[in-house]
Amino acid sequence: MYDLTGFQRDLLYVIAGLDEPHGLAIKEELEEYYEKEIHHGRLYPNLDTLVEKGLVEKGQRDRRTNYYTLTRRGRREIEARTDWEAEYIEH
Template sequence: MDDLTGFQRDLLYVIADIDRPSGQTIRDELDDYYTDDITHGRLYPNLDTLVTKGLVEKGELDRRTNYYELTDIGDDQLRTHHTWTSQYIES
C-alpha cells in the first residue's frame, strides 16, 4: 500500500464499500468527496494500476460496462492500512 497514491487508496475504499461497482459508480462516489472533476483519463488508468497490482479484479457486467471488486490481497492490504492509520486517529 505504501506505493499507492492517495487517490488509488480512495478507490480501494469505495470499491470495498459497494458490491461490484462500475467505473461510473466509483466516479459518482468520489465526486461527493473530491472538489476537482474526476476525468476518464484519471479514473481508469488508476483502476487499471490497481488491477495490475492484483488488488482489484475487473470483470464484465455487459459489453459496455466493467465492474471492479477487491481481491483477497486488496482486502487484506486495505484492512492493514486502515488499522495502521486508525491508531493515529484514535489516540
C-alpha cells in the same frame, strides 16, 4: 499500500464499500467526496493500476460495462492500512 497514491487508496475504499461497482458509480462517489469532476483519463488508468497490482479484479457485465471488486489481497491491504492509521489516531 504504501506505494499507492491517495487517489488509488480512495478508489480501493470506494470499491470496498459498493457491491461490484462499475466505473461510473465509482466516479460519482469520488466526485461527491472530492467535490469536483473526475475525468475518465484519471479514473480508468488508476483502476487499471490497481488491477495490475492484484488489489482489484475487473469483470465484465456486458460489452460496454466493467465492474470492479477487491481481491483478498486488496481487502487485507485495507485492513492493514486501517490498523496502521489507528495506531496514530486512536490515542
